[in-house]
Amino acid sequence: MKFMMLMFMDFPAWNRLSKAEQDAAVGNLMQFSEELRAAGKLVLTQGLAPSTEAVSIRKGNNGSRIVTDGPFTETKEAAGGYYVIECASREEAVEWGKKLPLATWGVEIRRISFE
Numbered sequence: 001m002k003f004m005m006l007m008f009m010d011f012p013a014w015n016r017l018s019k020a021e022q023d024a025a026v027g028n029l030m031q032f033s034e035e036l037r038a039a040g041k042l043v044l045t046q047g048l049a050p051s052t053e054a055v056s057i058r059k060g061n062n063g064s065r066i067v068t069d070g071p072f073t074e075t076k077e078a079a080g081g082y083y084v085i086e087c088a089s090r091e092e093a094v095e096w097g098k099k100l101p102l103a104t105w106g107v108e109i110r111r112i113s114f115e
Contacts, residue, residue, distance in 0.1 A: 003085050003087055003111050005097050009080030045081070084112065
């Protein structure tokens, strides 16, 4: 089964980190990615641009589409990147999610239902 691990970040807090702290965090993510790859679990991973660059599209009252800048909801933490992993069970995916270096800001794990 494939699972998506969606990482949440506090971008203002990230921006307050020193360059050395950011570099260390990125290094930890690269090491985690390599651990997933070596275990044969990694399918895909990507970082996301800050939510300030997001565009949201909603259905309007007359069926039109309304395009606005920013994420769907105002929140301090926003999606910062994702991993798609191959695991035998939800429990295994959760164990990998616990190891994700930026898990302190939050990780959402969902099974990919359409393959």
